[in-house]
Amino acid sequence: MASNKEEVKVFGLVESPFVTRVEIALKLKGVEYKYEQEKVGNLSETLKKYNPVYKKVPVFIHNDKPISESLVILEYIDETWKQNPILPSDPSKRALARFWSNFIDDKCSNGARKVCFPLDEKEREKSIEETKEALHFLENELKDKFFGGEDIGFVDIAAVVISFWFSPIQEAFGLKLFTIEEFPKLYNWSQEFNNHPIVKEKLPPRETLLAFYKGRYEEHFGSK
Structure with a gap:
């Protein structure tokens, strides 16, 4: 080791x-x-x-x-570092963890990017629909307290972009992608994950992210 x-x-x-x-x-x-x-x-x-x-x-x-x-x-x-494993030991479960983590990057992170910076309004509407569809897949996949079971694992860590970043992005860009009404299980998971002592220690200040994304909004669309 x-x-x-x-x-x-x-x-x-x-x-x-x-x-x-x-x-x-x-x-x-x-x-x-x-x-x-x-x-x-x-x-x-x-x-x-x-x-x-x-x-x-x-x-x-x-x-x-x-x-x-x-x-x-x-x-x-x-x-x-073998202590506190974040990937399951079972090969099929490991493969699934990799699949959902790649899904988060491909469908959720990239989807949010397309929603925020679309080529036109038609693309934005399509991207919102696709991103929400991806979030519904994750909502249905969440069976326990965390994606990793009772302890946080690979998929939970991969999904930090949803648990913490989506909120300031939504506020800065005036969006409603990820809400407790539409995604109750996923929303509750996000609160549990963000408040986990180890995760909480490593999350940046929300105000810093909000200021950053407001700046990106103004650069792209101009201030209003």
Whole structure:
């Protein structure tokens, strides 16, 4: 098993849910790490060197070996530090966890992006419908307190974008994508997850995210 004394770094942005995924996983595992703060629109040359393909956060460094893409990083963390596993031991359940985590990125994160920055109003309406359909699939998939059962796991961590980011995004852009009335199980899950002591410690201030997304709104649509 890897030692906590090994060098671990995370290059990140406060505004990124994908970085927060990595930080939650490391905190769950009890792994100490150094956080390298990047700036939106002005990423460091060091980060670009470590992630020349995508040039984006998060970048995870373990003993000078860089790994990119948050879901890939989560799997690496789980395989390297065996304590407090976040993926199920059963192969079929592991495959399902990977499936739903990729689904969250493909249908929910990308869906919200298309809703916020559509090519036109017709695309926005279509994206709202598709994103809500994706959320309904997750609502039906949620069988326990968490997607991981009684303890938070891989899918819960992947879904932090829904549990915490969707709220300030909705407020900044004047949307109603994710509400307690339409998604009661998923909404209650989000409250449980956000208030989990380890998760709560790693979530950024909501006001910071709201200010960020209001700024994005004004850049794209102009202030009103």
